[in-house]
Amino acid sequence: MKQFLVALILGFSMFASAQNKIIGTITDNQNKPLSRVTISIPEVHKEAISDENGNYNLSNLPSGKFKIVFSFVGFATQSQDVVINQKETTISVQLVEDFHQMDEVIISTAFNKLQSQNVMKVEHQSMKSLQQKGTSTLIEGLATIPGVSQVSTGTSIGKPVIRGLSGNRVLVYSQGVRLENQQFGEEHGLGLNDAGVESVEVIKGPASLLYGSDAIGGVLYFNPEKFGKPNTSELNFNQKYFTNTKGTNSSLGYKLSGDDLKFSARISNNKHADYKIADGDRVTNTRYEELDFKTGLGYSDSNFSTTFRYNYNELDLGIPEEGIAEQTTSKHPDFPKQGVFSHILSLNNSIYFKNSKLDADVGYIINDRSEFEDSDVAILQMKLKTLNYNVKYYLPKFGKFEAIIGTQGMHQTNENSGEELLIPDATTNDYGVFGTVNYEWNKNVIQAGIRYDNRNVTSISNGIIGEEGYFEAIDKKFESFNSSLGFKTNLKENIILRVNLASGFRAPNLAELTSNGVHEGSNRYEIGNSNLENEQNFQTDLNLEYRNPHFELFVNGFYNHINNYIFISPNGNVIDGNDVYDYVQDNAALFGGEAGIHFHPHPFDWLHITSSFESVTGKKSNGDNLPLIPANKWNNSLKTEFKSAKYFKDGFAVLNVEYTLNQNNPSEFETKSNDYTLINLGFGGKVTFGKTAFDVNLNANNLFDKKYTSHLSRLKTDGIPNIGRNIVLGINFNI
Known part of the structure; x- marks a missing residue:
């Protein structure tokens, strides 16, 4: 065969x-x-x-x-x-x-430049480097990137936070298409598995020029695993074991490539029991099971290239409501629980003309989310279907000028079939057009662009007026003009300065417009507001980088002003024992940044010392604090590399010390959080016996079993700490 x-x-x-x-x-x-x-x-x-x-x-x-x-x-x-x-x-x-990190081609920005040539500072991390940190989920790995955090519910549910903005304010791209997965809910996770993912690029700041609504806070752009090298076939197997959750992560992949036609497939399975806190107790029903399948088929010649990809993800996860109760190492979620089935189909095409190019990407996503209270009959079931497209024409280059014009759009439907409704049946239609130009001379670059977007949201009425679960029909139109201007220059041969000014917008989501009932994930009675307006922001970014053969320094600063920031606020009423919250708007501002160093002294090029600090502050116009603002963090690592040995090659050992400061600026429905320090160890490399070779990775996270509670943990209000010591062993074979 x-x-x-x-x-x-x-x-x-x-x-x-x-x-x-x-x-x-x-x-x-x-x-x-x-x-x-x-x-x-x-x-x-x-x-x-x-x-x-x-x-x-x-x-x-x-x-x-x-x-x-x-x-x-x-x-x-x-x-x-x-x-x-x-x-x-x-x-x-x-x-x-x-001995520096390789200069990567950045796919998520307009002109696919090398990072050193890019106007915008983009964080690029290979999935291999994130996995070497021993994290159990994709979002845990992302949270190790400066400026990125997560809102978590145990180890099974995590939502990305970029510089204090999360939910619908952070846009996710996978397989080259916009990912839609009911991301408005705090208890709705990222919905992606790291198997079959090559790398991630993080845009920190408004990216509405390229991506439209919901990119007001930034973009996570996941690059799929590359096809195999020409005229080769490859079988890959990797296995991980996690001591804390008794968890296993198994993945099997196959690649087959000719010169022009290429195929890949990967299947993965994750199973984790309830996580254990530092005193040895397990947090009941934080267990989960996940099945993930990805496949791709690509073809390219001198006239065009096309790639079809498909991702199926099945996630069965427990909803922790009892805290620390039944103690078991079962990996099968108990009630209440969520079942999430996701299908992502994408078709990415490029057509080459004599001096220009046309890219056309089409995606179709089905996200089926069910909640089960005490039986296998779903009390809530929402099916979100999304068709989106992205067409870009790269005009012929004129001297040092490059230009792109494009259009993007989305047609989305939400349908309910359970007895309870969280949001109504609705249809959303997006349409946007944009243009951007890049001018590069010597080591200077200027990039500018402008964009117009239109979004129309319609829903149908449901229920009885005045009762819980009533949704009035809405027909709302939102539109926005946005622009960006960026400049990059080399002040000296080894000093890069970047300055970016950009606006962005976000249209209110269905929950904010229509909610009328108890949000079980937050234990609040939430009332939507159909009169909400666009969130509109303007952000200034500054990036300064210094680099010589043995020392690197970076400083990132930002100021983000948001008009009509949407948040929930208690109105003083109580319904059925639940405090009532209204969706309201106010102007807000977020500011802060990241700074870090990388030192590898000569002649000890095998020694790497890194340190980074990240900070963000969020305020409403009246001086009150914004919710879900992560605490400041100071991260330090000491890494050694072993270049070669007879049986052990490309080895490394790393000591990581992560200090999270007090969060003494909570919002009105949050509490303060104490500081804590986590110690992590890592060791790995390539083991070779004759013609047999495999990569091995051993990590000890939270080595001293520190009891701590993250400010962004949704279990914090119940007094439940985060995960204790977790030792992770990973093995990877290429056959």
């Missing part, structure tokens, strides 16, 4: 008529050939790997002017412009050793 598949893919690849190609040789500064160097042209989704002689071949390339990128761990990333207008072009390069 395997031979048949290989023959089929290679046969399809032969149909592509090779028009243009680039060949060359990669060497180091001693003129020795370098193998396994990645050579890519991101604009046309082409990639190759150099062989043992340093040679590479990129074929079936369209004509035009593109940027070719050469990257390899331990060497400085190089990029250069190339004009492809002949059958064969030769480009050979010499890479220079550099």
Whole structure:
């Protein structure tokens, strides 16, 4: 069967008529050939790997002017412009050793530049580096990135927070399409599994210019796992075990690639028991089970490229209501619980013209969420169906000018079938148009853009007027103009300055417009307001970076002013024992930033000392504190690397000390939080026995079993601490 598949893919690849190609040789500064160097042209989704002689071949390339990128761990990333207008072009390069993190191509921004060339500072983290920290979920790994936190309900539910903004104010992209999964609810998690994900890019700040409504606080952009190298097949298996939750995480993946046709598939299964706090008790019904399947099929030639991807995620998770009660290591959630089924289908297409390109992405997402109280009959069931599209035309380059015009849209329906309704049946339609231009000279870049968006929300009435569960019909229209202006320059050879000014907006969500009842996840009777207006913000960002061969420094500062910030406020009434909260609006401001260093002294290049500090403050116009503002955090790591040994290669050991300060500025329905310090250890590398090799990872998180409670934990009001000591063992095989 395997031979048949290989023959089929290679046969399809032969149909592509090779028009243009680039060949060359990669060497180091001693003129020795370098193998396994990645050579890519991101604009046309082409990639190759150099062989043992340093040679590479990129074929079936369209004509035009593109940027070719050469990257390899331990060497400085190089990029250069190339004009492809002949059958064969030769480009050979010499890479220079550099122990800094590789300069990555940023996909989430408009022009897919290297980070060093990008106007906007974007945090890029590979999923491998996040997994090496031993976190049990994707959102836990994201929360280790400076400026990113999580609103958590135990270990099973986590929502991203970027610089104090969360929920519908943070937009998530997966497989190149906008992810919609009922993200308005505090108890609705991210809904993504880290298996089959290559990396994540974090835009901290308004990104409405590129993404429209709901990107007012930032964007999490997940890049899917890359296809295999040309003319190869690969089988991958990895397994993790978590001592605290008795949890297991198993993943099996397969890749098969020809020159132009590529296939991948990965299936994963997670099972975790109730998590254990520092004194040894388990928090009842925080257990969960998850099944995840991802597959992709890609084809590219000199005229176009297309990639189809599908992700199925099934999540069965307990809702903790009893606190510390029944003590069990069962991994099957008890009642009450949630069942979430998600389907994500995406089709990403690029069509290449002589000097321009058209990208067209289409996504279809089904999110089916059910809540079970005491039986397998759902008391609440919501099915959200979303069709979205994103079309961008890259105009022919004119001198040093690059420009993009585009349109985006979304058609979304929400349908209820349970006896209880959290939000009404509704339809949402989005439409937006935008244009952006990039001008680069020497090591300076200016980027500017403008955008118009329109959103229409209609819902049907339900229930009896004056009673809980009544929803009036609404037909609301929201629109907004937004713009951005960014400037990047090298003050000196090793000093980069970035300044960005951008506006953004968010239309009110259905819960804010229509709620009328008890929100079980928050134990509040919430009343919506159909007269709410757009949230409209304007943010100023400043980024300064210094870098030499052995020391790096970064400082990020921001000020974010939001008109018509939507929040809930108690009105003094009580219904059925629940305090009543109204959705209201007020102007607000958030400000703060992140700063950090990375020191690896010569000649001890194997030693890495990193330290970062992050802070955010959120205020309403009357001086009151905004809710869900994370506490300030100081994070320090000492890492050593072992370059080579006979049986153990690419080894590392890391000591991490994470100090979270007091949060003494809670909102009116929050309480203060104490400071705490967590000690984490990590160790890993590649073990080799003959022709058998595998990666191993061992982590001890919260090593000293510290009892602590995060300010953003939704179990904090019940006096329930966060997870205690957790030792994680991971093994990864490539066959």
